[in-house]
Amino acid sequence: MILFTSFDIHEVYISSLQMEWKQQSGEIQLTLQLFTDDLETVLQSRTDSRIQLDPDHQSVDSLLVLYLNEVLALSYFNNPIPISYLGKKYQDDLSRIFISVPLPEAVEKVDMEYQLFLKQFPSQQNVVHFKNGSYLKSYLFDGQNRRYSILLSDQ
Amino acid sequence: MRTLTYLQTSLLTFFSFILWSQDTPTEREGGHLNNNKFKQLYEEFSTPNRYRTASGAPGDSYYQQQVDYVMDLELDDRNTKLYGEETITYSNNSPDALPYLWVQLDQNIRQKEAPALEKNGTGFQPLTRASTFVKNYMDEPFDGGFHIESVKTTNGKPLSYVINQTMMRVDLPSPIPPGGQYSFSIKWWYKINNHVTNRARSGYEYFPEDGNRAYVIAQFFPRMAVYNDVEGWQNYQFWGNGEFALNFGNYEVNLTVPSDHVVEATGQLQNPKEVLSREEFKRYKTAQNTFDTPIIIVSEDEAIAKETQFSDKKKTWRFVADNVRDFAFASSRKFIWDMMAVQVGPRKVMAVSLYPKEGNPLWEDYSTVAVAQTLDTYSRYTFNYPYPKAVSVHARNQGMEYPMICWNYGRPEEDGTYSDRTKFGMISVIIHEVGHNYFPMIVNSDERQWGWMDEGLDTFMQYLTEQEFGANFPEAIRPLENYPSRRGEPSKIIPYMSGDQSIISPIMSNAENVFQLGPNAYAKPATALNILRETVMGEELFDYAFKTYAQRWMFKHPTPEDFFRTMEDASAVDLDWFWRGWFYSTDYVDIGVGEVKKYHVSSEPGKEVYDLLEQYNMTLEDLPEHMMYMVAENSDSFDPSMAEGSPLENSKSLRDYIAENNPEVDRSDAKAPKYFYEIEFEKPGGLVMPLIVEYSYADGSKERMTYPVQIWRKNDAVVRKVLATNKELIGIEVDPDAETADIDTSNNSWPQDTVESEFDRFKSEIKG
Ligand SMILES: [Zn+2]
Numbered sequence: 001m002i003l004f005t006s007f008d009i010h011e012v013y014i015s016s017l018q019m020e021w022k023q024q025s026g027e028i029q030l031t032l033q034l035f036t037d038d039l040e041t042v043l044q045s046r047t048d049s050r051i052q053l054d055p056d057h058q059s060v061d062s063l064l065v066l067y068l069n070e071v072l073a074l075s076y077f078n079n080p081i082p083i084s085y086l087g088k089k090y091q092d093d094l095s096r097i098f099i100s101v102p103l104p105e106a107v108e109k110v111d112m113e114y115q116l117f118l119k120q121f122p123s124q125q126n127v128v129h130f131k132n133g134s135y136l137k138s139y140l141f142d143g144q145n146r147r148y149s150i151l152l153s154d155q
Numbered sequence: 156m157r158t159l160t161y162l163q164t165s166l167l168t169f170f171s172f173i174l175w176s177q178d179t180p181t182e183r184e185g186g187h188l189n190n191n192k193f194k195q196l197y198e199e200f201s202t203p204n205r206y207r208t209a210s211g212a213p214g215d216s217y218y219q220q221q222v223d224y225v226m227d228l229e230l231d232d233r234n235t236k237l238y239g240e241e242t243i244t245y246s247n248n249s250p251d252a253l254p255y256l257w258v259q260l261d262q263n264i265r266q267k268e269a270p271a272l273e274k275n276g277t278g279f280q281p282l283t284r285a286s287t288f289v290k291n292y293m294d295e296p297f298d299g300g301f302h303i304e305s306v307k308t309t310n311g312k313p314l315s316y317v318i319n320q321t322m323m324r325v326d327l328p329s330p331i332p333p334g335g336q337y338s339f340s341i342k343w344w345y346k347i348n349n350h351v352t353n354r355a356r357s358g359y360e361y362f363p364e365d366g367n368r369a370y371v372i373a374q375f376f377p378r379m380a381v382y383n384d385v386e387g388w389q390n391y392q393f394w395g396n397g398e399f400a401l402n403f404g405n406y407e408v409n410l411t412v413p414s415d416h417v418v419e420a421t422g423q424l425q426n427p428k429e430v431l432s433r434e435e436f437k438r439y440k441t442a443q444n445t446f447d448t449p450i451i452i453v454s455e456d457e458a459i460a461k462e463t464q465f466s467d468k469k470k471t472w473r474f475v476a477d478n479v480r481d482f483a484f485a486s487s488r489k490f491i492w493d494m495m496a497v498q499v500g501p502r503k504v505m506a507v508s509l510y511p512k513e514g515n516p517l518w519e520d521y522s523t524v525a526v527a528q529t530l531d532t533y534s535r536y537t538f539n540y541p542y543p544k545a546v547s548v549h550a551r552n553q554g555m556e557y558p559m560i561c562w563n564y565g566r567p568e569e570d571g572t573y574s575d576r577t578k579f580g581m582i583s584v585i586i587h588e589v590g591h592n593y594f595p596m597i598v599n600s601d602e603r604q605w606g607w608m609d610e611g612l613d614t615f616m617q618y619l620t621e622q623e624f625g626a627n628f629p630e631a632i633r634p635l636e637n638y639p640s641r642r643g644e645p646s647k648i649i650p651y652m653s654g655d656q657s658i659i660s661p662i663m664s665n666a667e668n669v670f671q672l673g674p675n676a677y678a679k680p681a682t683a684l685n686i687l688r689e690t691v692m693g694e695e696l697f698d699y700a701f702k703t704y705a706q707r708w709m710f711k712h713p714t715p716e717d718f719f720r721t722m723e724d725a726s727a728v729d730l731d732w733f734w735r736g737w738f739y740s741t742d743y744v745d746i747g748v749g750e751v752k753k754y755h756v757s758s759e760p761g762k763e764v765y766d767l768l769e770q771y772n773m774t775l776e777d778l779p780e781h782m783m784y785m786v787a788e789n790s791d792s793f794d795p796s797m798a799e800g801s802p803l804e805n806s807k808s809l810r811d812y813i814a815e816n817n818p819e820v821d822r823s824d825a826k827a828p829k830y831f832y833e834i835e836f837e838k839p840g841g842l843v844m845p846l847i848v849e850y851s852y853a854d855g856s857k858e859r860m861t862y863p864v865q866i867w868r869k870n871d872a873v874v875r876k877v878l879a880t881n882k883e884l885i886g887i888e889v890d891p892d893a894e895t896a897d898i899d900t901s902n903n904s905w906p907q908d909t910v911e912s913e914f915d916r917f918k919s920e921i922k923g
Pocket of ligand 1: 157610613
C-alpha cells in the first residue's frame with residue numbers, strides 16, 4: 001500500500017511549520033512544509049478552475065495568500081499581527097511556503113489560531129516547532145486544538 | 156587512522172590520566188540497571204526455539220498452515236454486486252489439534268454499524284460545508300458488509316459459526332488433528348462500494364461520461380486467518396490501517412463477468428482462447444515472446460469502441476495460482492491491455508499493464524517498463540521472481556498490492572498533459588506496489604501486527620529501484636540527473652525525527668496505534684535500512700545479509716526478530732544498538748563538535764601539572780622518568796615559543812627516551828607529529844551512530860575519519876579524540892555528507908559556521 005495522497009483511506013494528513021523568532025531583525029520567520037497534493041486539492045476546492053501547483057503553471061499566489069490569511073491568525077493582547085507572504089518553493093512532492101511576521105518589540109507570547117486544511121481533511125495534523133535561540137517548543141494543532149499561546153522564551 | 160607511534164601512545168595515556176582525575180565523583184550515587192545503549196536485546200527478543208532459531212532462520216520444527224481455495228465468482232456490473240461460492244481446504248501442519256477455525260471477513264468493515272467507523276475521536280466544527288454536513292449527518296450510510304448465505308460441510312450440512320466484527324469463528328464437528336485436513340464451503344455476496352468516494356483499497360470507479368465502471372476487487376472473499384507459533388490465531392480485528400496476515404495456498408478461480416470486460420487477476424489465465432477474440436489471442440501469444448517492447452492486446456480505440464456496449468452476455472475467465480497468499484482481480488470494458496516478456500534469472504515473466512483511456516498517454520509510456528525494472532532490481536537483491544506475471548492496474552487514487560497484481564494511481568489531466576509530480580508519483584507507486592510481491596506476498600510477514608516489515612523493506616527497495624530506473628531511462632527523468640525519490644535519503648526523515656515526541660511512536664508499534672503511519676511504517680524504517688547499508692554495514696555485508704533474510708523466509712512467515720537476527724548472523728556486525736535505537740525507540744541523531752584544544756610539547760611543566768601533583772600530594776621528583784609536559788595553547792602556562800620548536804627540540808625527556816631505547820633511530824628522522832589537538836565530540840541526541848569526521852588542514856588537504864559507533868559505549872554524551880598531525884588543523888566537520896539524519900547541524904562544525912537558515916537563504920534569493 002502507499003500512503004500520502006490526499007485521498008488515501010488512511011488519511012495521513014500532516015504538515016510542519018518551523019517558526020523562528022529573530023529578535024534582532026524583529027520578525028518571526030515561518031517556514032511551512034506541506035504536501036503539494038494536499039494544497040492543490042484545497043485550493044481547487046475553493047475555485048472553479050482546475051489549477052495546478054507546478055512551477056510551469058499559472059501563479060496561485062493571490063489565492064494562496066487569501067487562504068493563508070484565513071487559516072493562520074497571530075495576535076498579541078488581541079492586536080492582530082499581519083503576516084507577509086514571501087513566496088514558495090516546490091521540491092519533489094513537497095511545497096515550502098515562506099512567511100514573515102513582523103514583531104518589532106519583545107513580547108512575552110503571541111496567540112496563534114491555526115486551522116490549515118482542517119476543513120477539508122478533518123484528521124489533519126499540523127505540527128508547529130517554535131524556536132528562539134536555544135529555546136524550542138512544539139505544538140500539535142488539529143481538529144480539537146486550533147489555538148495556542150506561543151511563549152516566546154522560557155523565562 | 157594511521158598507526159599510533161609510541162610517542163602518541165604515551166601522550167594519550169597522559170591525557171587520559173588528567174581526564175580521569177578530573178572526573179572523580181565527589182558524591183556517592185545510587186545503583187542502576189544496565190542502561191547501556193549496546194546492551195544486547197535479550198529482554199526485547201523472544202527466546203529462540205525449534206520453530207525459529209537464534210540465527211534468525213526457520214527452525215527444524217518450523218511449520219505453516221496451507222489453505223487452498225476453489226472459487227466461483229460472478230460480478231454483477233449492473234447492480235454492482237459480487238457473488239461468490241468458495242471451498243476452502245485447510246491443512247493443519249501445526250502440532251496442535253484445532254477445534255475451530257477463524258475466517259477473516261474484511262468487507263465487514265463496510266457494514267453500516269462497523270465499530271471501525273467510530274474508531275477515531277471527533278470534534279464538532281463551528282463552520283462546515285453543506286456537502287460534509289449531508290455526508291456526516293443526513294446520508295444513509297453505505298452498507299457494504301458480507302451477506303453470508305451459508306457455511307457448509309462438503310456433504311452440504313450446515314456448520315455453526317459466530318461473527319465478531321471482521322472475524323468469523325467456524326465451529327468444527329471434531330477438532331482437526333495435527334497433520335489433518337478439512338474442507339468446507341462458504342456462499343456469500345456483498346454490495347460493491349465506490350472506492351473513489353468511499354476511499355477504499357477495493358471497489359469500482361464510476362466514469363460519468365460513458366456510464367462505465369472499472370473494478371479493482373480485493374480482500375473480497377472470506378479468507379482464512381493465520382495460525383502459527385507466534386500469535387496462535389492471528390485474529391486481531393481489521394480496523395482499516397493494519398493490513399493482512401494470510402496463508403499460502405493454491406487457488407482455482409472461475410470468474411464470470413460481462414462478456415465485453417477485460418480481466419486481469421492473480422494467477423495464470425487458463426482459457427485465453429475462449430475469452431479473447433482471435434486477434435487478441437494472436438497478440439497475446441506474440442507478447443509471450445516479445446522482450447523489447449510492450450505488445451498491445453487491447454488498444455485504446457478498441458476499448459473506446461466497447462464503452463457503449465454494456466453487453467448482457469457473460470464470459471468466465473479461469474485462473475490458477477500456486478503458492479500465493481491471496482487473490483485479487485480487475486475487470487472493466489474500458490481497459491486497455493499491454494504486456495511484454497521479461498527475463499528474470501532463468502525464467503520468463505510477463506510484465507503487464509491494464510488501464511482505462513483516462514490513464515493515457517502516461518500509462519502506455521511508463522507502466523510496463525516500470526514493472527519490468529522492478530522485477531529486475533528486486534530479483535537481484537532478493538531472489539528471482541517466482542510467479543509467471545506481474546500486473547499493474549490503473550485505479551484512481553489507489554496504491555495497493557496483491558500477489559501478481561496491484562492498483563496504482565497517476566492520472567493525466569483531461570487534455571492528456573501531466574506534471575512531473577504526476578509522472579514520478581505514478582512510476583514510484585508502480586515500483587512500490589509491484590515490489591510488494593517480494594515483501595509481503597512472498598516473504599510473508601504479518602502486516603496486521605507489523606506494518607513496517609513489508610512497507611519499510613519495500614520502501615527501502617523502492618529507493619534502490621527508482622535510482623536504477625533513472626539510470627536506465629535517462630530520457631524519462633530529464634533534465635534531472637537522479638530519479639527524485641521521495642524517501643530513502645537520510646535528510647528527508649529529519650523533520651519527522653526531530654518532531655514533537657508526543658506524536659512519535661517507535662517503529663515497533665502496531666499500525667493502528669501510531670500517530671503518523673507514513674513516517675512510522677514507511678519512511679523511517681526505509682531510511683534506517685538505507686543508513687544501515689550505506690553508513691553502518693557497507694553495501695557488501697548488508698546486501699548479503701538482506702538477501703539471506705529474503706531467501707530464508709521466501710514463502711514463509713518471518714517475525715521482526717527473524718529479520719534482526721539474520722542481519723547480524725550473516726554479517727558478524729553487532730546491530731543490537733541499531734535495532735534498539737532506530738526500531739524500539741524514538742531517539743534521534745544529533746552529534747556535534749565541542750571544544751577543540753591545541754597542545755604543545757614543553758620542556759617545563761606547566762601550572763596544570765603542578766596542580767595535579769599537589770592534588771595527589773606529590774612532587775616532580777615522585778614522577779617516573781621520561782615524563783613529557785603538554786601545555787594547552789589557551790592555558791596560562793602557554794608561551795608562544797613553545798609553538799616554534801619540534802617536540803624533539805622541546806622535550807629533553809623525549810630525546811633521552813629515544814636515545815636510551817632506540818639508539819639506532821636517527822634523531823633527525825624520528826617522526827614526531829608537530830600539532831596535537833584534543834577534540835571533544837558531544838552527542839545531545841539519544842541515538843548512537845558511527846562518528847564521521849572530516850578534518851581540514853592549513854595546506855588545503857582534507858582527511859575523512861570514521862570512528863566506530865562503539866566509541867560511545869562508555870560515555871553516551873561526550874567523547875574526546877586526540878589528533879596528532881604534522882599539518883595545522885583549520886576545520887572539523889561532523890557527518891559532512893549528511894548521511895546519518897543528524898537533526899541539528901548547527902553544532903556540526905568547528906570553527907562554528909553560522910549556517911544560513913533556509914528562510915534567510917530564500918529571503919536573499921528573492922531579493923537577489
Ligand atoms: Zn506499500
